[in-house]
Every structure is written in structure tokens, then in C-alpha cells.
Amino acid sequence: MAVGEFDLIRRYFQHPLAQAGARAGVRLGNGDDCALLQPAPGQVLAVSTDMLVQGRHFFPDVAPRALGHKALAVNLSDLAAMGARPLAFTLALALPQIDEAWVQEFATGLLELADAHGCALVGGDTCAGPLNLCLTVFGELPPEQALRRSAAQPGDELYVSGHLGQARLALEALRGRWPLPAAALQRCRQRLEWPQPRVALGLALRGQAHAAIDLSDGLLADLGHVLRASGVAAQMDVPALLASAAVGPELRALALLEPALALTCLLAGGDDYELLFTAPVAARAAVERAGQEAGVALSRIGRIVAMADAGPPCRLVDAQGRPYTLPPGVELAGFDHFA
Numbered sequence: 001m002a003v004g005e006f007d008l009i010r011r012y013f014q015h016p017l018a019q020a021g022a023r024a025g026v027r028l029g030n031g032d033d034c035a036l037l038q039p040a041p042g043q044v045l046a047v048s049t050d051m052l053v054q055g056r057h058f059f060p061d062v063a064p065r066a067l068g069h070k071a072l073a074v075n076l077s078d079l080a081a082m083g084a085r086p087l088a089f090t091l092a093l094a095l096p097q098i099d100e101a102w103v104q105e106f107a108t109g110l111l112e113l114a115d116a117h118g119c120a121l122v123g124g125d126t127c128a129g130p131l132n133l134c135l136t137v138f139g140e141l142p143p144e145q146a147l148r149r150s151a152a153q154p155g156d157e158l159y160v161s162g163h164l165g166q167a168r169l170a171l172e173a174l175r176g177r178w179p180l181p182a183a184a185l186q187r188c189r190q191r192l193e194w195p196q197p198r199v200a201l202g203l204a205l206r207g208q209a210h211a212a213i214d215l216s217d218g219l220l221a222d223l224g225h226v227l228r229a230s231g232v233a234a235q236m237d238v239p240a241l242l243a244s245a246a247v248g249p250e251l252r253a254l255a256l257l258e259p260a261l262a263l264t265c266l267l268a269g270g271d272d273y274e275l276l277f278t279a280p281v282a283a284r285a286a287v288e289r290a291g292q293e294a295g296v297a298l299s300r301i302g303r304i305v306a307m308a309d310a311g312p313p314c315r316l317v318d319a320q321g322r323p324y325t326l327p328p329g330v331e332l333a334g335f336d337h338f339a
């Protein structure tokens, strides 16, 4: 490596927010053998790691600034889904060669999002190898307010934030499976490449929501994780979902032309990075305030029920609670990395 590993780190990964005194809780940033973190009194660290592999999670020609953004965004999304406040992160980076213009752009996308969330880059590792990124984020939260996957209770209502399915629709369009008008493709691609983690919503839901998860694998697959962890079942009201704010303009247009593809994107899309959560009926007004505070639309799309002896944990129903039959052609397999 011509520039040298240490020059590269000094030039691009020395984060002002990690300097002593810049961010409460960061006692020491990078440059030593370890960083030193101290959560606020009474709070614990929430820790999560996500790896991004070329060809699997991003195209080789992705804009480096967008890649830097997305690498941190998907990790912050995990903190959001726990109700944690971002504190710091580390970056392990393998680069095929040192292309300074590329690294500069990547670091810009990464650190702009870090600054927006007060999340300090406090360390990492840099080496030569096929392009690969691995981030670990650290957040802080009062442990009793963590939004665990295992906390859904019968009687809870099921909510989702924002619009779903746009990232998947962008992929379908980029793969040539569905033509999209240029402006719609641009908006969907923005969702795919520049996801906005719902950190403010996660914080606002503390003490109100029971269980939460971020939507990375698709609505039904991620709901399945909550149901299994909580030992409960769910009735998802498909007509309510289709009429809700979860369906943005692009999916609404698609639903008229190609309902099966629209349902595939909404129910099994993946890469949404919205929050799916459950909350008791008594918390309805508080949940609504949380959405307003966080500036994101919330949609109520079903409810949690006791686990039945037989049948799938997630039942698709209509407004009267009768089984809802999906049109043929909907692909519901959750995105499986080993499929």
C-alpha cells in the first residue's frame, strides 16, 4: 500500500467527534490499543455488528459515499430497534488497493451520518484484501427500556414506520424485472442506497412499545423473528396494510398494475430499515406522539395473539379477521443469505 495504512487512518478516519471531550461517553478515541467508552450513569451499552460484502450487499460500482452512509446506517438501525442512543462505532475495512479518492468519498458518507447521530468513530482495523466492511456500533440505554424482540404480548397492536418495499422495487428495476419511470426509480434507489435509520423513533418509543425489530430481511421474515422470540402469534390485516401510509406512491402505483409484485415488495422486500414494533392498545396516543416527534408516519397493521397449537405464527387476515388469500405469484421467501 503506497500511502500506508497509518497515513490513511490519520487522513480519513480521524473523527473530530472522537477527540477527548467532544462526545460525552467517549473517554478515548482511536490511536491507542483500545478506545475507552463510558455510558451515562444507570445506562448500559447496546452493541451490534454488521458486515457488508461486495456482490452480496452492494454492487461493485456503488458510489463510495453512499456505501459509507449505508454501512453505518444499517448498524444505527439496529440501535434504533433496541431504543438505544448512538454513542460510538468501530470500522474494520479491507481494501483491494488504496484509491484515495474512493476512501475520501467513503469516509465522507460515513462520517456525515456519524455526525448527524453523534456517533464517534473510535477505532477499527485496516488491511488489504477483497473489499469488505465490518462495523460495530455502541449505543447507550437504560436496560429496563430496551425494546427486545422477545417482549411482544397478546393484545399488543402491530405497527410499522415509514414506507415499505421501495428498496426491493429499486432492485427489481435495476435487474430489469420491472420498468420504473426515471423519477420513481430515483426515489426508490435513494431508499436502497441512502437508508435513514429510525433512531429518533426508537428513542421516542422507549417505555411505550413492547417489542421492536428493524426491517432488513422483509416484513414477514422480521415479524417471524419477533413472534418466535416472544412465543406469540400475529394476525396481519393485509387490507389495512395496503390502505396505510406504509404504501408509498411508487408501491401504490405498482399495486394497480402488478399486485403480486407489489405484495412481494411490501411483505418480503428487505432493506427497508424501518421499525416494526408492538405496543399495548393503551399506548395508542403515546405511540402516535412518538411518530410525530420522530417525524415519521406510523401504520397499524395487525395485532399480536396467543400462540395457537397449529397453524403458522403469522396469519394474514382481512378486516373481519377472515383468512386473506394472496394473489398467485407473490414471492414470500424471506431473504436468506445461504439460499
Ligand code: ADP
Pocket: 009, 013, 014, 029, 030, 031, 032, 033, 034, 091, 092, 093, 121, 122, 123, 124, 125, 126
Ligand atoms: P493494533 O495493532 O493495536 O490492532 P492497528 O495498527 O490495527 O492497532 O490500528 C492502530 C490504531 O488505528 C488503533 O487505535 C485502531 O483503532 C485505529 N484504526 C485502525 N483502522 C481504523 C479505521 N478504519 N478507522 C478508525 N480507526 C482505525
Ligand code: MG
Pocket: 124, 125, 126
Ligand atoms: Mg489492528
